[in-house]
Amino acid sequence: MDTTSARLGTGQASWLDWLDDSQLGLAMRSELWLYPIVEVVHILGFVVLVGSVFMFDLRVLGLSKDIPVTALARHLLRWSVAALVLIVPAGLMMFTAHPHDFATNNIFILKLCLIATAGLNAALFHVGVYRSVGRWNTRIAAPAIAKVQAVLSIGLWVSVVLCGRLLAYT
Numbered sequence: 347m348d349t350t351s352a353r354l355g356t357g358q359a360s361w362l363d364w365l366d367d368s369q370l371g372l373a374m375r376s377e378l379w380l381y382p383i384v385e386v387v388h389i390l391g392f393v394v395l396v397g398s399v400f401m402f403d404l405r406v407l408g409l410s411k412d413i414p415v416t417a418l419a420r421h422l423l424r425w426s427v428a429a430l431v432l433i434v435p436a437g438l439m440m441f442t443a444h445p446h447d448f449a450t451n452n453i454f455i456l457k458l459c460l461i462a463t464a465g466l467n468a469a470l471f472h473v474g475v476y477r478s479v480g481r482w483n484t485r486i487a488a489p490a491i492a493k494v495q496a497v498l499s500i501g502l503w504v505s506v507v508l509c510g511r512l513l514a515y516t
């Protein structure tokens with residue numbers, strides 16, 4: 347059993363081996379332009395996602411109070427969902443280039459946990475305080491819990507970007 351198999355268990359190591367040996371993994375490592383192009387797609391995707399999330403969070407925190415929260419949510423939600431279509435496949439493609447390294451990298455695992463936490467925070471916002479948005483839609487301060495969730499959201503997404511950037515150095 348090699349070191350990765352010993353650390354991850356044979357089952358997990360075998361799908362990582364399979365990814366490592368796949369045509370895609372090989373192409374991502376050997377084609378000069380493929381990895382950088384996929385990385386640019388990943389970056390464009392998370393710029394749109396994190397940008398639209400920030401615009402919404404800043405509105406909840408009290409900026410541009412003339413814009414109805416519901417109108418902004420309707421507009422930005424579409425962009426953040428569309429951005430996932432770029433982010434996730436590009437992230438998975440980069441993962442296939444060095445699956446063992448990423449799967450055992452604590453920063454990568456932390457990044458995925460932070461993404462899950464940010465997603466949970468957004469879901470709780472929508473099923474929770476957002477239900478009362480009719481009362482604070484325009485020119486009225488959002489409830490404290492909404493502001494706490496907006497600050498949390500900004501902090502989580504900044505941490506995700508930080509972890510993503512740190513991957514190049516770990």
Ligand code: HEM
Pocket residue numbers: 385388389392395396433434436437438440441448461506507508509510511512513514515
């Ligand atoms: C959803 C929000 C996400 C954000 C904000 C994000 C952010 C980042 C950032 C900032 C980088 C560094 C880019 C660079 O330095 O050029 C990066 C790289 C990377 N991301 Fe993501 N990412 C996200 C999702 C994902 C997902 C879902 C996966 C995989 C399942 C993933 C896998 C990767 C990989 C493998 C790298 C390459 C690291 C390297 O080559 O050094 N990312 N990401």
